[in-house]
Amino acid sequence: MMNFSAFLADTYALTLFAFFLITLIYLVIYYTLFHFKVGRSHSKTPKNEKIESDDEKKLPSISIVMVAHNDASWLRDNLVYLLEQDYPDFEVVVVDYLSQDDTPFVLQVCGENYHNLKVIPFKEDINLSQSKKFPLSIGIKSAQNNIIFLADPDCIPTNFLWLRGMAKAYDNPETQIVLGYCGLKDAKGLFGLLQHYDNLEYSASYIGATLLRRPYTGSGRNLSYKRDFFFERGAFISHYDIAEGADDMFVYQNANSHNTAVALEPEAFMVAEAKQSFSAWHELRYSRMATRGRHHFWQRLNGDLRPAAVVLFYASMALLLVNATFPWQILLAIVVAKLAWQIVSFSRLTRRFGGKGAEFLAPFFEIYFVFANTILALTPLRSNRRFKFNN
Numbered sequence: 520m521m522n523f524s525a526f527l528a529d530t531y532a533l534t535l536f537a538f539f540l541i542t543l544i545y546l547v548i549y550y551t552l553f554h555f556k557v558g559r560s561h562s563k564t565p566k567n568e569k570i571e572s573d574d575e576k577k578l579p580s581i582s583i584v585m586v587a588h589n590d591a592s593w594l595r596d597n598l599v600y601l602l603e604q605d606y607p608d609f610e611v612v613v614v615d616y617l618s619q620d621d622t623p624f625v626l627q628v629c630g631e632n633y634h635n636l637k638v639i640p641f642k643e644d645i646n647l648s649q650s651k652k653f654p655l656s657i658g659i660k661s662a663q664n665n666i667i668f669l670a671d672p673d674c675i676p677t678n679f680l681w682l683r684g685m686a687k688a689y690d691n692p693e694t695q696i697v698l699g700y701c702g703l704k705d706a707k708g709l710f711g712l713l714q715h716y717d718n719l720e721y722s723a724s725y726i727g728a729t730l731l732r733r734p735y736t737g738s739g740r741n742l743s744y745k746r747d748f749f750f751e752r753g754a755f756i757s758h759y760d761i762a763e764g765a766d767d768m769f770v771y772q773n774a775n776s777h778n779t780a781v782a783l784e785p786e787a788f789m790v791a792e793a794k795q796s797f798s799a800w801h802e803l804r805y806s807r808m809a810t811r812g813r814h815h816f817w818q819r820l821n822g823d824l825r826p827a828a829v830v831l832f833y834a835s836m837a838l839l840l841v842n843a844t845f846p847w848q849i850l851l852a853i854v855v856a857k858l859a860w861q862i863v864s865f866s867r868l869t870r871r872f873g874g875k876g877a878e879f880l881a882p883f884f885e886i887y888f889v890f891a892n893t894i895l896a897l898t899p900l901r902s903n904r905r906f907k908f909n910n
Contacts, residue, residue, distance in 0.1 A: 526844040535835045536845060542832040543857060549825055550864040553727035558867025560730060560783055579689060581609040581682055582662035582746070583670050586654045590672040591621035594629070600675045602633045606682040609635060614658040616641045637661065650762040652755040659746060659754075668743045669766070674701050674791035684787030685743055688780040695748040695778040696770060698729055699741030699787050702873045706793035714793050714800060715874030716884040721807070723868055726783075732776035735818060739766030741782075741789040748773075764810035771814060788872075801895075808895050826889040832857075833886070858882050 526532050583601055587594060594613075601611050615622055615638055626638045639661055641654065659667055668685060688697040700722055706714045725736045749769070758768045770779075794800035811819060836854060839845050866878040877884070 521846045521849070523846075526846075529842070529844045532839065532842050532844045535839050535842065538831050539835040539839060542828040542835070543853065545824070545828045546832060546857065547860060549828075550861050552731065553723045554861075555864035555867050557723045557727045557730065558864070558869075558871045560726075560871075578607055578683070578686055579666050580664040581606065581666045581668055581686065582659075582664040583609065583611045583668045583682075584614070584655065584658040584662055585612070585670040585672060586614045586616055586651055586658060587618060587622055587626075587672050588616050589618050589620045589622060591618070591625045593672045594622060594625045597672075597675045598625075598629055598636075600679070601670060602629065602636060603679060604676070604682045605679045606686075608664075609682060610637055610663060611635060612637045612639065612658045612662050614639045614641065614654040614661075616654040617644055650759070650765070652759060652765045655765055656754050659749060662746060665746045666743065667746050667749065669739050669741075670789075671740050671791070674740045674789045677702075677788045677790050678786055680786035681789070684784035685741075685782045687784060687787075688743075688782040691780060693777050694780045695745050696734075696737070696774050697743040697780050697782055698725060698734070698737040698770070699743070699782045699789065700726065700872060701738055701740035701789040701791055703793045704790045706874070710797070711793055712874070712877045712880055713884060713887075715869075716877040716881060717804070717888070719865075719868045719872060719874055719877065720888070722872065726781050729774075729779055729781045734774040734776070734779040735771055735814075736767045737770040737774075740791055741787075742766050742770070744769075748778075758810070758813060761809065761813070763806045764813070767807070767810045768813060771810075771818075804895060805898070808892070811896065826892065829885055829889050861885070 526536075585601075598611070598613075611633075613626060613636065615626060623640060626636070630636045630638055639658060645653075655669075666686070666689065668682065685697055685699055688694060701718075703711075703714055703718050706712070722738070725734070725738070728735055752769075752773045755765060755769060757772065758764050761768075794803060811822070814822075836850060839850055840847055861881055862878050865881040869875045869878050
């Protein structure tokens with residue numbers, strides 16, 4: 520029989536156990552709400568039911584807006600996935616910003632074959648902010664339809680029903696912003712699993728927050744909002760001075776529980792090429808982190824709670840083991856149960872969104888990102904750097 524008398528008489532050990540228990544509860548709740556719940560969230564349309572046809576419902580007119588910069592190769596191979604969407608009324612607006620490769624020629628050929636392609640060429644560099652925000656704003660202003668879908672020249676829809684899947688989220692007349700999911704392809708090996716984990720964790724954070732009616736950000740790789748709402752809320756003017764944040768800052772400043780929805784139809788997913796080098800992936804993560812300083816204090820604090828909980832959980836566990844007054848068998852059983860639930864809950868994400876295999880390494884990746892993201896957050900922001908359009 521285990522003896523708890525020494526533990527109960529040890530104030531230091533009781534304090535450690537309190538930290539251990541509180542952080543354990545917090546992490547289990549987090550895994551449940553942001554991994555398990557997001558992974559098991561079902562679309563509104565049953566799997567065996569076809570998305571509503573044009574005869575059943577009047578689908579809204581849509582404009583897809585993209586900024587291209589020396590993206591001839593991608594446009595040549597993938598623009599067709601946007602131009603040939605199975606949707607009754609839409610256009611694709613491509614802002615060709617200062618391209619020096621074959622991008623103008625590729626767009627010209629595509630324009631001769633697709634009447635729904637609109638090209639806006641820029642020959643002079645008049646982008647004072649040196650960011651994607653100015654040409655993107657011009658593209659949105661030039662769009663003829665009120666519902667805008669953003670696309671990046673490094674990701675494509677997973678099928679030709681993408682517009683239908685995303686448009687269903689506008690069924691609620693109050694909806695002004697729709698957040699979508701973009702997965703990864705060709706992510707192989709340990710580095711690939713690391714990218715899958717990072718992408719799933721980031722996506723689950725904003726999808727989960729929106730399902731909890733607390734939206735705060737989104738990904739420009741699969742994002743939609745209404746054109747009149749965009750300009751009524753000042754577009755990107757309040758954060759033109761930073762290169763990043765064309766997606767994050769607008770959603771952060773304008774999304775709320777009433778006007779924001781998530782498109783969880785499998786048809787609504789996008790997919791992007793995984794980064795082939797650590798430096799390119801680091802640049803992507805840096806861009807995501809760059810706007811963090813513009814968030815409110817409570818939002819930043821909320822983002823810091825989980826890494827703090829991870830550190831306190833493992834630190835208090837180690838100190839309890841060293842202290843040796845609390846039975847190590849029970850401590851070990853609790854830790855194993857926590858890790859098991861973490862893997863099970865994350866497996867819900869991988870089954871729904873892809874990236875299978877990352878769930879088994881989730882406990883190790885979680886610890887890795889505590890340190891990696893801390894270092895990234897402490898990296899000085901290079902506010903004067905030129906933005907890479909397709910990061």
